[in-house]
Each structure stands twice: as structure tokens, then as C-alpha cells.
Amino acid sequence: MIDTSELVRKLKTTGATRIALQFPEGLKRDAPGVASLLRDAGFFVVVSGDPCYGACDLATELLGMVDLVVHFGHSPLDDTPCIIYDPYRMDIDTEVLGIVIPHLSSTDIGLITTVQHTHMIPAITKYLASRGITCHSVHGGTRAPNPGQVLGCSYGAARDCQKDEILFIGTGRFHPLGVRLATGARVVALDPYCRTVEIVSTDRFLRRRFALIEVAKTAKNFGIILTLKSGQKRQQLAERLASMSKNAFVVALHEVSPDELLNLGFSCYVNTACPRLAYDDQERFSVPLISPQEFEIVCGSRTFEDYQIDEIT
Ligand code: SF4
Structure with a gap:
């Protein structure tokens, strides 16, 4: 539940008058109600309509037209200025x-x-x-x-x-x-x-990842995905991975979507953006989308016995 009166109180203490609101996918339907209440409280309000899945993807581009961005649903990943976080709380019995x-x-x-x-x-x-x-x-x-x-x-x-x-x-x-x-x-x-x-068992997950790695080993070339989103951009990692194969190239993009990747034509992609893309969304992609550690297995610098889940540090 978004506590708008507490939010208004907090915003009034900042001196900001122009506010952008950024909601994750699950809270987007709250946008009209929250925007209306903030406008009634005297703020100029812009709603970010782009997809957002985490605090790794802040709408900082809106700071050119507003004083502050209110990011709902998540806690801060870093100290990016002019962002106010309003984490979503759900009680448990x-x-x-x-x-x-x-x-x-x-x-x-x-x-x-x-x-x-x-x-x-x-x-x-x-x-x-x-x-x-x-x-x-x-x-x-x-x-x-x-x-x-x-x-x-x-x-x-x-x-x-x-x-x-x-x-x-x-x-x-x-x-x-x-x-x-x-x-x-x-x-x-x-x-x-x-x-x-x-x-929790990892058996089924690991069997599927093993099969995917075997397919990736037959790929002619590799696109190393480098997202430009603030909290997901891992340039050093992408460059290191690209240096591991003469057939690997860094591909920079904002949104990682099946259509974009299909059009680019690489036969396998290595994901350095949000780790969940490679694990959760594989079925949406027509070619293998593997993690950095899985690419190391493909290149022979890591064994499957040393399988590691991808994390952003
Ligand atoms: S990178 Fe992915 S998992 Fe991490 S905060 Fe962003 S959306 Fe969530």
C-alpha cells in the first residue's frame, strides 16, 4: 500500500515542485491515483511509462524536466542523487x-x-x-x-x-x-x-542449463550483451568476456528483447544485464541466452562442476 500522505510530507521537506513517478510493473496501476493526489498537493507530476523491474533501472533521464524522481517498490542500490525511494511493504501473518x-x-x-x-x-x-x-x-x-x-x-x-x-x-x-x-x-x-x-532443489534447473550450454558450444558467434541501464551496466565484465573468444563481440543496448536480438543475428548471446533475463526468460529467445559463468564453461575456462549463479556485485 502506498502511503501518499507520508510521501507528500517527505516531498514538501525537499523543496521540490516538479516530480516524476516511477513504478515497477506490479504497481503501475497505482499511477493515476498517486499522480492525482500529488497534483492536488501542489506538485507538477510526470509518470514514467517505461518498463521498470528494479532500482537498477532508475528514470534518471527525467531529471532534465523534474527536480526529483520518486521510485516506488524498491530500496536503493546506490546513492544516485535526486531519487526518493518508496519501498513497497507487504505484511505477513x-x-x-x-x-x-x-x-x-x-x-x-x-x-x-x-x-x-x-x-x-x-x-x-x-x-x-x-x-x-x-x-x-x-x-x-x-x-x-x-x-x-x-x-x-x-x-x-x-x-x-x-x-x-x-x-x-x-x-x-x-x-x-x-x-x-x-x-x-x-x-x-x-x-x-x-x-x-x-x-528447494536445483536439479531440474541445472539439467536445463547444462543442455543450453551444450547448444551454446556449437554457436558460430556470440553477442555479449551490455545494457546501458544504470544499475545493470557491467562494462568491464562484458569486455573481459568478449576477449575470451575471437567470435565474441560486445553488443550495447538499452532494452534486451527477443526481437532486438533476433535482428542482430548472433547465434548465441551472453547476458551481462539483469541476471534473471538469462535464467527466467530463456523461452522467449530463439537462440541461447547464457550467463557469464556459463560462457566461461563454453570457452573451457570453468567446469560445469564449478557452476555459479550470476550476481551483480
Ligand atoms: S538487476 Fe535484475 S534482479 Fe537485480 S535489482 Fe535489477 S531487476 Fe532486480
């Missing part, structure tokens, strides 16, 4: 934790979640402590500023808690899978809304 307790094998675990639920970590920790389970949630680096917070491109909070068992609370399968790959820990995933519990 702690009683749902009762269904996960029988699936835990340890009484000393790591506890992680995504940004929407990090405010619930103290309450979850307290509930589990009352059932004899000690939870550890630590800071995982600058991309995820809240203790216990992971992103699809950053699992530092899971790694740094140094526990053999980790409880992930949240929705979707990608984050817990990433935690399992990044840590090797036993990962128990609780979806607090569907009320389901899963012991």
Missing part, C-alpha cells in the same frame, strides 16, 4: 510460520526474504524464537541494504549468514533457487500467501 516449522531440520537458521517483507523480519524472528528456533539475518552488501534482504542479482545476505539451513519467506521460485545455488545450504521456502512449503 506470522501464524503462517507454523506450517514451516516441521520442515526445518535445524534450530539455528538463516532467515531471508525480499524487500517487500524485510520489515517483518523482527516479528518473524520473535515468533520462531518462541518456538525454539534462532534466526540470523545479516546485511548482504550495498545492493540489498536491509538485513536479510536478497535480490535476484545479489545473495550476499544468504551467504554471509553462514548457516547450513536457510528459511526463505516470499513468493516465486527464483530467489530461493538462487539462494540454494549461491550458498549450497539446505533452503526451505515458505510462500506466506499460498501457504506452501518447498525444500
